[in-house]
Amino acid sequence: MTAKSIDREAPVQGALVIHPDREGRGSSREPDARLEEAVGLAQALDLEVREALVVPLRKLTPATLFGKGKVEEIADLVRQAEVDVAVVDDALSPVQQRNLEKAWQCKVIDRTGLILEIFARRARTREGRLQVELARLTYERSRLVRTWTHLERQRGGFGVMGGPGETQIETDRRLIAEKIGKLKRELVEVRRTRTLQRSARRRVPYPTVALVGYTNAGKSTLFNRLTQAEVVAEDMLFATLDPTIRNLKLPDGRPAILSDTVGFISDLPHELVEAFRATLEEVREADVILHVRDIASPESAAQAGDVREVLVRLGVEMDERRIVEVWNKADLLADEARETVEGDARRAHPPAVLVSATTGEGCEALLRTISGLVDEAPPIDVYAPAGEGAAIAWLYRHGRVIERNDGKDGSVRLAVSLTPQAMGQFEQLFPQAEVRPH
Numbered sequence: 001m002t003a004k005s006i007d008r009e010a011p012v013q014g015a016l017v018i019h020p021d022r023e024g025r026g027s028s029r030e031p032d033a034r035l036e037e038a039v040g041l042a043q044a045l046d047l048e049v050r051e052a053l054v055v056p057l058r059k060l061t062p063a064t065l066f067g068k069g070k071v072e073e074i075a076d077l078v079r080q081a082e083v084d085v086a087v088v089d090d091a092l093s094p095v096q097q098r099n100l101e102k103a104w105q106c107k108v109i110d111r112t113g114l115i116l117e118i119f120a121r122r123a124r125t126r127e128g129r130l131q132v133e134l135a136r137l138t139y140e141r142s143r144l145v146r147t148w149t150h151l152e153r154q155r156g157g158f159g160v161m162g163g164p165g166e167t168q169i170e171t172d173r174r175l176i177a178e179k180i181g182k183l184k185r186e187l188v189e190v191r192r193t194r195t196l197q198r199s200a201r202r203r204v205p206y207p208t209v210a211l212v213g214y215t216n217a218g219k220s221t222l223f224n225r226l227t228q229a230e231v232v233a234e235d236m237l238f239a240t241l242d243p244t245i246r247n248l249k250l251p252d253g254r255p256a257i258l259s260d261t262v263g264f265i266s267d268l269p270h271e272l273v274e275a276f277r278a279t280l281e282e283v284r285e286a287d288v289i290l291h292v293r294d295i296a297s298p299e300s301a302a303q304a305g306d307v308r309e310v311l312v313r314l315g316v317e318m319d320e321r322r323i324v325e326v327w328n329k330a331d332l333l334a335d336e337a338r339e340t341v342e343g344d345a346r347r348a349h350p351p352a353v354l355v356s357a358t359t360g361e362g363c364e365a366l367l368r369t370i371s372g373l374v375d376e377a378p379p380i381d382v383y384a385p386a387g388e389g390a391a392i393a394w395l396y397r398h399g400r401v402i403e404r405n406d407g408k409d410g411s412v413r414l415a416v417s418l419t420p421q422a423m424g425q426f427e428q429l430f431p432q433a434e435v436r437p438h
Contacts, residue, residue, distance in 0.1 A: 013084040015047035016077065020065065020090045022057045029266070029302040037265075038089035038111070040216070044118050050081040064099050065092060071103050078104045087114055091267075094143040112139060112269040119272065127190045134183045135271040141176050194281075206398070207256045207374035207419065209248060210283045212311065213292035214303035215263025218328040222292055222357035223260040226367070245282075250371040251364070252400045259286070266306040273313055284316050288324060288373050290366075295327035295341055295354070324369055325352040331359050371400070379417045382426075383434040386410030391430040398422045 019035040031054045039052050055070060064071050065088070078086060085107045086100065092110035100108045109117070116136050123129045211219045223229060227246040248258040259282045283289060291307060293300050304325075311318065327345055330338065345352040353369055355362030379402050384391045386409055395401060395416050403415035415438050418426065427435065 012046065012048045014050045014082055015042050015085045015087055016074070016081060016083040017042050017049055017052040017087045018074070018089060019052075019054045020057045020088065021054050022060075022090075029299055033299050033302075034089060034266075038087060038114075041111075041114050041118065042085075042087050045114065045121070047085060047087070050083060051077055063095065064103065065090070065096050071100070075104050078106055085109060087111075097143070111267060112271070115265070115269055115272065127187070127194070130183055130187050130190060134180065134187065135269070137176050137180050137183070138271045139269070141173065141180070207287040207370075208282075208285065209256055209258045209288045209290060209370055209374075210286035211258065211260050211290050211292055212283055212307060213263060213326075213328075214294065214307055215265050217263065217292045217294040217303070218357045219260055219263065219292045222290075222326070222328060222355070222363075223258065225357045225360055225363055227258055248367075248370075250374075251367050252371060253396070254371070254400055255397070256370065256374065259283075264307045264310045266303075268306075268310055273310065280314050283311070284314060286322075288322050288370055289316070290324050290326050290370075292326045292328050294329050296329040296332035300327075320350055322373060324350070324366075324373070326366060327352050327354045328357055330354050330361055331356040374419070379415045379438040380423070381436045381438050382414045382416055383436070384412045384414070384430075385432065388412075388430065388433060391426075391433050394426065394429065398426070 017035065017038050019031060019038055021031040021034075035052055035054050039049050042049050055066060055074075057066070059067075061067055066074070074086070077083075083104075083106055086104055086109070088100070088108060088110050090111055092100070092108070097108050097110060116132070116139055119132045120136060123132045211223055213219050223244065223246070227248055229244070229246045244260045246258055248256040250256055261280060261283060289311075291304070293304050297303065308318065325348060327341065330341070333341060342354060345354045353362060353366045355366055357363075382391075382395060392412055392414065395414055395418075399416040399418040399422060401414055401416050405413045407413070423435075426433070
């Protein structure tokens with residue numbers, strides 16, 4: 001961030017977390033749950049949360065969001081708790097942020113700024129860093145007024161000529177615009193590379209599976225369980241930021257490609273959705289989307305709604321035939337709650353898969369579900385003459401062989417299920433093989 005960002009080199013900073021509970025907001029989530037999530041976000045930024053509170057808002061005050069009395073009350077709390085950073089779990093205008101900083105005499109950061117700070121720390125790949133920086137600059141561009149408060153009252157010259165403060169703001173705005181342009185050009189090149197990689201994967205007709213879900217739903221733990229990978233999986237919001245891709249072995253031995261993506265969150269900043277659109281195209285292009293839910297959380301249904309909202313914003317077609325709800329953390333359910341959840345999973349349309357990524361329970365059933373979705377094509381019969389071992393091996397690698405009959409002359413007949421894409425490639429590679437309906 002710029003002048004008002006959290007100091008990453010400073011000792012542990014004390015934080016006050018405030019969730020404004022707006023009347024008539026229409027949220028399906030409890031204020032206390034929203035506050036708990038905001039506390040988790042602050043802790044993910046290595047802040048020491050000393051106080052956390054829900055502040056009811058009957059009406060919004062344009063200058064400070066909160067009413068005058070509440071602002072003064074919070075100022076006393078800031079002094080008593082020796083708070084360095086006040087986190088407001090809502091969107092603040094630049095004017096509101098500046099006024100609260102003056103009133104409370106501490107740094108103030110809103111929900112968008114908090115999430116951008118976390119993303120800035122967690123990005124590891126070049127694309128991830130570029131995307132975060134682009135989102136950060138887009139956010140900061142509207143907040144230059146607070147960056148240069150030490151100059152805003154300076155005036156010079158005659159008449160209406162602007163003084164050095166205005167000049168500095170305009171200079172900074174121009175520099176940010178130039179940086180944004182440069183970042184966008186760099187991202188175009190990075191995205192071109194990603195598109196080429198995606199096109200190369202399409203030429204190898206492996207089905208693609210993408211994990212999506214609310215942050216901390218256990219996606220990375222499930223990813224590790226299914227692929228035997230060692231992706232970072234911590235009990236922390238946004239532990240995974242950069243997308244990860246690994247091979248996934250389906251029950252019949254057929255390989256697939258599994259990608260783990262950044263976790264979603266309610267009110268995900270618009271700047272981040274736009275900046276990460278290219279990365280999240282992995283989701284749009286996937287044959288199967290696994291929507292991982294923390295079924296042990298009382299907020300599971302509301303979180304699922306937030307995830308679906310982001311998917312719609314990304315332009316993902318909500319086709320129930322390719323979206324599987326994976327109800328994770330079954331090991332955390334009490335016996336009575338588990339019976340209820342198991343019944344709900346069976347009655348869901350389409351049925352949900354109950355798993356525990358930690359213990360591995362339900363993962364085999366999940367793999368069978370994935371296999372059934374990617375192998376929807378009806379089987380065909382392939383007759384390969386003697387000596388066509390390469391064609392047979394290709395079918396085993398890229399399809400699901402249901403039946404095999406070996407002829408005395410060395411020929412082989414296979415009943416195999418192939419995706420249309422794989423079928424087209426097979427006919428091009430092995431025109432001598434005979435293909436018939438099963």
